[in-house]
Amino acid sequence: xxxxxxxxxxxxxxxxxxxxxxxxxxxxxxxxxxxxxxxxxxxxxxxxxxxxxxxxxxxxxxxxxxxxxxxxxxxxxxxxxxxxxxxxxxxxxxxxxxxxxxxxxxxxxxxxxxxxxxxxxxxxxxxxxxxxxxxxxxxxxxxxxxxxxxxxxxxxxxxxxxxxxxxxxxxxxxxxxxxxxxxxxxxxxxxxxxxxxxxxxxxxxxxxxxxxxxxxxxxx
Amino acid sequence: xxxxxxxxxxxxxxxxxxxxxxxxxxxxxxxxxxxxxxxxxxxxxxxxxxxxxxxxxxxxxxxxxxxxxxxxxxxxxxxxxxxxxxxxxxxxxxxxxxxxxxxxxxxxxxxxxxxxxxxxxxxxxxxxxxxxxxxxxxxxxxxxxxxxxxxxxxxxxxxxxxxxxxxxxxxxxxxxxxxxxxxxxxxxxxxxxxxxxxxxxxxxxxxxxxxxxxxxxxxxxxxxxxxxxxxxxx
Numbered sequence: 151x152x153x154x155x156x157x158x159x160x161x162x163x164x165x166x167x168x169x170x171x172x173x174x175x176x177x178x179x180x181x182x183x184x185x186x187x188x189x190x191x192x193x194x195x196x197x198x199x200x201x202x203x204x205x206x207x208x209x210x211x212x213x214x215x216x217x218x219x220x221x222x223x224x225x226x227x228x229x230x231x232x233x234x235x236x237x238x239x240x241x242x243x244x245x246x247x248x249x250x251x252x253x254x255x256x257x258x259x260x261x262x263x264x265x266x267x268x269x270x271x272x273x274x275x276x277x278x279x280x281x282x283x284x285x286x287x288x289x290x291x292x293x294x295x296x297x298x299x300x301x302x303x304x305x306x307x308x309x310x311x312x313x314x315x316x317x318x319x320x321x322x323x324x325x326x327x328x329x330x331x332x333x334x335x336x337x338x339x340x341x342x343x344x345x346x347x348x349x350x351x352x353x354x355x356x357x358x359x360x361x362x363x364x365x366x367x368x369x370x
Numbered sequence: 371x372x373x374x375x376x377x378x379x380x381x382x383x384x385x386x387x388x389x390x391x392x393x394x395x396x397x398x399x400x401x402x403x404x405x406x407x408x409x410x411x412x413x414x415x416x417x418x419x420x421x422x423x424x425x426x427x428x429x430x431x432x433x434x435x436x437x438x439x440x441x442x443x444x445x446x447x448x449x450x451x452x453x454x455x456x457x458x459x460x461x462x463x464x465x466x467x468x469x470x471x472x473x474x475x476x477x478x479x480x481x482x483x484x485x486x487x488x489x490x491x492x493x494x495x496x497x498x499x500x501x502x503x504x505x506x507x508x509x510x511x512x513x514x515x516x517x518x519x520x521x522x523x524x525x526x527x528x529x530x531x532x533x534x535x536x537x538x539x540x541x542x543x544x545x546x547x548x549x550x551x552x553x554x555x556x557x558x559x560x561x562x563x564x565x566x567x568x569x570x571x572x573x574x575x576x577x578x579x580x581x582x583x584x585x586x587x588x589x590x591x592x593x594x595x596x597x598x599x600x601x602x603x604x
Contacts (some may be wrong), residue, residue, distance in 0.1 A: 198558075199396075199488060200396050200558040200561060201396070201558045201560055201561050202557070202558050211437075214436055214437065215400075215436075215557065216398055216399045216400035216434055216435065216436050216439075216559075217400040217401070217545075217555075217556040217557035217558060217559040218400070218556075218557040218558055219396070219398050219400060219434040219558050220558075221396075223397060223398050223427065223433035223434035223435075225434075226558075234555075234557055234558060234560060235560065236492075236560040236561060236562070236563075236564035236565050236592075237396075237423075237488070237489075237491075237492035237560075237561045237562045237564075237565055238492040238493055238495070238496040238565045240489075240492070240561075241488065241489025241490075241492050241493065242489075242493075244489055245489055245493075245507065245508065245509060270466065273466050275461070275462055275473060275476065275483075276462070276485075277459070277460040277461065277462055277464065278459055278460070278485055278486075278487050278488070278515065279459050279460045279487075279488050280459070280487070280488040280489060281487075282487040282489075282490075282509045282510050282513065282515070283487055283488060283489030283490070283509045286508045286509050286511070287489075287508070287509070313513065313514050314512060314513045314514070315513065316511070316512065316513065317511075317512040317513075
């Protein structure tokens, strides 16, 4: 049985994609962990739909303030140089192309980079929140997720069967077994979890994966 | 021109059945006009259309709510069967196993929903107060939320038309008001409130403190007085 990477390691791998000076919006779940693992020497300004830029760590117990939250409803610590704004500005920043990278979770990602992450069809109703704005507005959309769903179903699929968040928006997929980039020619397998071969990853992936010329193991 | 009201009940007393009401807040208690919402529940106006980011995440699951504190949000108006339609981006619980009153009312056909991406919701409200009847946005293109909407291309990219939102009343929480109606907010609690005051017929603002003009420094005023009709102190 091959080992799958824990959530923290997925976040660590995504964090390496963030460059000095980037404005970054992190989604719920695994994406929210990325800020803990940014390599030293890089200054990242984090943006949240709740109306804050340049937030830092979560508030300590007993120091919480309900006027200082991120989009997950977590309490933030006051940070020098943080700024606040209303929702129309928060989303003007997103839609206006001022966010360099967003890291989002996904229910499905297609071969063409289509993203579904807001509604399970079995429920029939869902929360769109800011997902559609981030998917169309950020300069780069990275998906961080587990490679398979809870029932073993592939989440990297030929066509999304769940309601779309946005077509052709995802550029990189980082999972617990692989790093895959979305290119014109298809899905390029760039990196594998330790011990995993192309065919092992292909077994859990619906569309055909094209191995990169320099296919390698994920380095953290 | 007297904008300061002495009670929450008085400030909402003319809200009528069938009114369209904007309710501020991102989802947590910060930025939510909890006392005005209670007053509206007690007032009992029915068949309301509520425009709000969520259907009440604080009361449902303690989202953005201080430990040990109870939360009041627009969920209590839905619990009380006062809402006929909700316009929101995040109407249900994130967990399918935890059902809020909106979702159960929706499944019983007792309440309507217009689901709007969060940025489109904010911009529709902003447009409503800025004399812009409609605008084109890339958000939602190619998804089920674009169905029935006009699509146009600008510089080779597709956009859908979204229309402005206005309301009869807005219930908004700010930090400080002066007696003229100038407002300042704290931290992330501007969110939807600072936009909703602009597009409502009558904006009603619940604040922590009311001060004399000049006691909020002019360069720290977030909302100029002309957007504000009524002020009530917590």
